[in-house]
Amino acid sequence: MSNVECTHCNLSFPKEVMIIEEPDINFSKESLASPTDIRYFCCKGCQGVYHLLQDDGLDSFYAKKGKEKLSKPLAVDEDASNFDLDSFKDIYIKKNNDGFSSIDLVIEGIHCSACIWLNEKVLNDEAGILEVNINFSNHKAKIIWDEDTIKLSSIIEKIRAIGYNAYPYKAGIKNETNVNKKRDYFSKLSVAIFASMNIMMIDVAKYTGYLTSMSEDAKFMIHVAEMIFATPVLFYSGIIFFKGAYFGLKNKIINMDFLIAFGAVLTYIYSWYVLVSGSGNSYFDSVAMIITFVLVGKYLEVIGKKSANDTIDSIKSAIPYEATRILNNEKQIVSVEEIQIGDIIEVKNGQKACVDGKLISTYASFDQSSISGESIEVSKSKGDTIYSSTINTSDVIVYEATTTYANSTFNSIIELLENSLNTKPKIQDITNELSKNFSLTILLLSILTFAGWYLYNGEFENALIVSISVIVIACPCALALATPIASLIGISWLSKKGLILKDAKLIETFNDIDTIVLDKTGTITNATLEVVNISSNKLNKEELNILYTLTDSSTHLVSNAIKQYLQSNYNDLEFINLENINQIAGVGINATYNNNKIYGGKGSLTNTAYTSFEFKINDNVVVSFDLQDSIKEDASELIEFFDKQNIEVHICSGDNENVVKNVANELNIKNYHANMKPKDKYDFILELKKQNKKVAMVGDGVNDTLALSSADISISMASGSDISINVSDVIILNNSLKSLMNSFYISKRTYKFIKQNLFISLVYNALTIPIAMAGYVVPLFAALSMSLSSLLVVSNSFRIKKDIK
Amino acid sequence: MSGILWIELVVGIIISFTLLGLLLWAVKGGQFDDGKKQMNGLLFDSTEDLQDAINKENKIKELKAKKQKNNLA
Numbered sequence: 001m002s003n004v005e006c007t008h009c010n011l012s013f014p015k016e017v018m019i020i021e022e023p024d025i026n027f028s029k030e031s032l033a034s035p036t037d038i039r040y041f042c043c044k045g046c047q048g049v050y051h052l053l054q055d056d057g058l059d060s061f062y063a064k065k066g067k068e069k070l071s072k073p074l075a076v077d078e079d080a081s082n083f084d085l086d087s088f089k090d091i092y093i094k095k096n097n098d099g100f101s102s103i104d105l106v107i108e109g110i111h112c113s114a115c116i117w118l119n120e121k122v123l124n125d126e127a128g129i130l131e132v133n134i135n136f137s138n139h140k141a142k143i144i145w146d147e148d149t150i151k152l153s154s155i156i157e158k159i160r161a162i163g164y165n166a167y168p169y170k171a172g173i174k175n176e177t178n179v180n181k182k183r184d185y186f187s188k189l190s191v192a193i194f195a196s197m198n199i200m201m202i203d204v205a206k207y208t209g210y211l212t213s214m215s216e217d218a219k220f221m222i223h224v225a226e227m228i229f230a231t232p233v234l235f236y237s238g239i240i241f242f243k244g245a246y247f248g249l250k251n252k253i254i255n256m257d258f259l260i261a262f263g264a265v266l267t268y269i270y271s272w273y274v275l276v277s278g279s280g281n282s283y284f285d286s287v288a289m290i291i292t293f294v295l296v297g298k299y300l301e302v303i304g305k306k307s308a309n310d311t312i313d314s315i316k317s318a319i320p321y322e323a324t325r326i327l328n329n330e331k332q333i334v335s336v337e338e339i340q341i342g343d344i345i346e347v348k349n350g351q352k353a354c355v356d357g358k359l360i361s362t363y364a365s366f367d368q369s370s371i372s373g374e375s376i377e378v379s380k381s382k383g384d385t386i387y388s389s390t391i392n393t394s395d396v397i398v399y400e401a402t403t404t405y406a407n408s409t410f411n412s413i414i415e416l417l418e419n420s421l422n423t424k425p426k427i428q429d430i431t432n433e434l435s436k437n438f439s440l441t442i443l444l445l446s447i448l449t450f451a452g453w454y455l456y457n458g459e460f461e462n463a464l465i466v467s468i469s470v471i472v473i474a475c476p477c478a479l480a481l482a483t484p485i486a487s488l489i490g491i492s493w494l495s496k497k498g499l500i501l502k503d504a505k506l507i508e509t510f511n512d513i514d515t516i517v518l519d520k521t522g523t524i525t526n527a528t529l530e531v532v533n534i535s536s537n538k539l540n541k542e543e544l545n546i547l548y549t550l551t552d553s554s555t556h557l558v559s560n561a562i563k564q565y566l567q568s569n570y571n572d573l574e575f576i577n578l579e580n581i582n583q584i585a586g587v588g589i590n591a592t593y594n595n596n597k598i599y600g601g602k603g604s605l606t607n608t609a610y611t612s613f614e615f616k617i618n619d620n621v622v623v624s625f626d627l628q629d630s631i632k633e634d635a636s637e638l639i640e641f642f643d644k645q646n647i648e649v650h651i652c653s654g655d656n657e658n659v660v661k662n663v664a665n666e667l668n669i670k671n672y673h674a675n676m677k678p679k680d681k682y683d684f685i686l687e688l689k690k691q692n693k694k695v696a697m698v699g700d701g702v703n704d705t706l707a708l709s710s711a712d713i714s715i716s717m718a719s720g721s722d723i724s725i726n727v728s729d730v731i732i733l734n735n736s737l738k739s740l741m742n743s744f745y746i747s748k749r750t751y752k753f754i755k756q757n758l759f760i761s762l763v764y765n766a767l768t769i770p771i772a773m774a775g776y777v778v779p780l781f782a783a784l785s786m787s788l789s790s791l792l793v794v795s796n797s798f799r800i801k802k803d804i805k
Numbered sequence: 806m807s808g809i810l811w812i813e814l815v816v817g818i819i820i821s822f823t824l825l826g827l828l829l830w831a832v833k834g835g836q837f838d839d840g841k842k843q844m845n846g847l848l849f850d851s852t853e854d855l856q857d858a859i860n861k862e863n864k865i866k867e868l869k870a871k872k873q874k875n876n877l878a
Contacts, residue, residue: 064849099872113845124857130865136842146868148875179838187832194825217807221814228818 007039008046009070045073049163065114073163080153087335092168102144109164110139138310169313178306185299192237192292195229199285202226223275223282230284234268238291264290270468323354336405343401347392355408357386361397366390413678413706446470449773466775473772474765486757486797490750497742498734506729509713510747512694519699520653525629529561533626543622547615548573550600553581554589558613561627634737639667641741652681681707753800757793764789
């Protein structure tokens with residue numbers, strides 16, 4: 001059975017299930033969907049958005065998008081008029097000096113830059129909108145508009161019409177500070193890199209000139225040029241270190257910033273002395289390089305903090321900001337913060353519960369994937385607990401609040417996450433610690449050398465040159481390069497294998513991991529149901545067609561799996577006319593056919609290792625199916641690999657015990673834990689860490705986010721939720737478990753080379769520093785020798801890749 | 806000979822620092838807040854987008870004028 005791609009979203013489905021449109025004569029050159037092609041749509045949503053874009057002349061979106069796959073357009077039933085309520089305005093809308101309104105939103109459903117283009121284009125074409133700026137990295141949008149011309153609800157409806165959705169978020173002061181800080185560091189880094197690159201070019205002329213005896217005039221010119229480039233690096237880019245040193249001294253601490261500032265200033269002053277006196281060699285290049293190298297690390301830290309903040313904002317935006325409260329038989333729309341314990345809350349189909357509570361309605365079904373990770377709807381009856389952030393998939397229900405918003409399950413998760421992301425223990429960076437102590441030692445040795453030589457022969461200039469030589473020859477460049485260069489090569493090799501490492505420091509952490517916690521659904525299983533058992537294969541053609549039509553009428557995961565099974569095992573299936581099709585959320589589908597009662601849905605046996613589906617005609621079971629989430633093909637190889645590495649494996653899942661046990665037995669995993677909520681997984685990881693274990697967590701869903709944030713290394717599948725990806729340290733792009741094995745193998749190998757590099761640079765310094773202190777090395781050769789040690793470290797690092805095929 | 810080199814040096818430094826200044830000005834204005842979008846924007850820039858930018862500027866001017874008029878009234 002051949003699959004075809006949807007013209008709008010590019011997702012592939014069997015041709016039989018697609019909506020097919022014959023070509024029309026309205027031809028657009030820019031559109032990829034040529035008029036001679038038949039157009040296929042996977043759903044009404046895609047078809048609707050496609051035609052809307054065609055009608056509005058925005059079909060160039062498809063050329064811009066290329067082959068990028070989108071998710072299906074989000075069907076949002078929620079009423080956008082809530083965005084015009086005064087209670088909403090007070091919280092989220094700000095007025096600027098000109099009297100225009102502005103709001104910060106998170107846009108859901110963005111996949112590529114074409115999505116950004118489309119949203120910005122559609123909104124910019126609207127009258128009354130002054131500014132739309134959507135950030136590609138975090139999908140945050142800032143919109144400025146004139147309330148007299150257009151309402152916010154119309155803006156939101158426009159976004160929803162093209163298949164996206166928008167949530168408001170409160171951009172706090174922290175957010176603004178982070179943006180400004182990132183800009184500031186980016187400017188400083190730009191200046192530092194720009195100047196350092198120029199200095200490097202001038203250095204080529206300088207060192208070649210030394211070997212070919214250049215004129216004094218040319219030498220002076222080179223020194224002046226280097227001074228011009230080094231000065232902004234020290235006093236503009238390097239101001240961060242001066243500030244750090246000042247605050248350190250204020251607190252009576254000699255920190256790394258002090259050493260960098262002191263070393264750079266000393267070298268700068270000496271270089272000025274050389275420039276003015278005309279004797280010796282200047283080291284303006286060293287000033288720029290030292291500052292630039294360290295600044296790169298600081299910039300990465302700033303980006304990391306900002307991204308943690310963006311993650312929390314996007315999670316917060318997923319919580320409803322208001323709820324319908326029923327008081328004295330009257331419905332009121334109130335802000336979620338106003339909900340008190342005991343309040344009666346109404347939740348419509350598709351809406352999220354805002355606080356925890358007890359169900360008052362007789363029956364309800366909820367999508368609890370944000371809490372448990374289970375993709376199957378959960379049925380609830382009167383008195384059952386409703387969790388905040390879960391989605392009502394049944395009709396309108398009412399429940400009684402048992403917590404306030406601040407104490408609700410989902411808000412507690414966010415608070416823990418916020419705490420965890422901001423205080424996530426960074427692995428002690430051996431190299432940084434080493435260079436810190438190393439710099440202090442070198443500084444002391446240099447001062448001692450100066451004092452010794454000055455006392456010995458009384459020549460100030462000679463003593464100064466020798467002590468500077470000590471600083472230069474021992475410049476921790478090789479030491480500073482030892483880790484980043486090997487990490488860079490390791491990381492680039494990892495990325496070729498479909499892995500993204502967010503922080504180079506993680507390479508060291510991989511080496512220490514002794515426990516791995518795996519989520520089940522989507523991580524070691526494919527998160528799709530497959531039929532594993534069928535009670536009877538003797539269905540007649542009519543029964544098959546009834547079942548086929550019945551399963552086609554629902555988009556439920558189980559129905560889809562049965563339908564797919566029928567399609568791949570039976571030929572000549574046909575749709576028939578079923579009447580009175582009625583879906584009972586969380587139970588199944590009822591219908592009638594030639595006055596016969598038809599039912600397809602939950603079986604009578606529950607709590608088995610399988611999800612069951614029964615097909616009944618007039619209450620007689622015709623056939624029953626057992627369905628199971630299939631295990632990924634590399635899973636057993638992965639478990640064997642961890643066994644060989646002596647890494648303890650645990651499975652943690654929100655599914656029931658039987659299902660988890662089944663998977664664990666199949667993969668020979670002794671440690672499995674079922675019925676785990678996000679907080680349970682989080683506590684479990686903390687418990688492991690308390691036992692002094694170094695834990696890696698692999699997950700993919702929103703429900704894993706909290707556990708991921710608490711692990712020493714968090715690994716996420718690229719197919720997982722945006723939030724879990726944002727929280728993770730490592731992202732597996734191809735969702736393959738083989739890549740997970742590679743991540744361990746490559747990181748361990750890279751770490752071996754980092755240690756080798758550190759050894760080389762330390763041996764180099766141990767040999768050369770005494771020679772420099774004895775006064776046998778002039779600063780020029782000290783600089784050359786320093787470069788040589790860096791070269792040695794770099795060439796050794798290239799062996800990482802050479803040895804791996 | 807060295808006179809020419811000095812001139813070249815001075816001119817080179819002035820040009821490069823001017824460009825650097827422009828970069829910093831753009832950073833301050835927020836142009837580089839979203840690196841990915843900036844890179845992808847290169848692929849999408851067309852005459853139509855330029856026209857859109859002009860229309861947007863005109864729209865902003867009109868809205869501001871209208872707002873000012875309303876505020877005075």
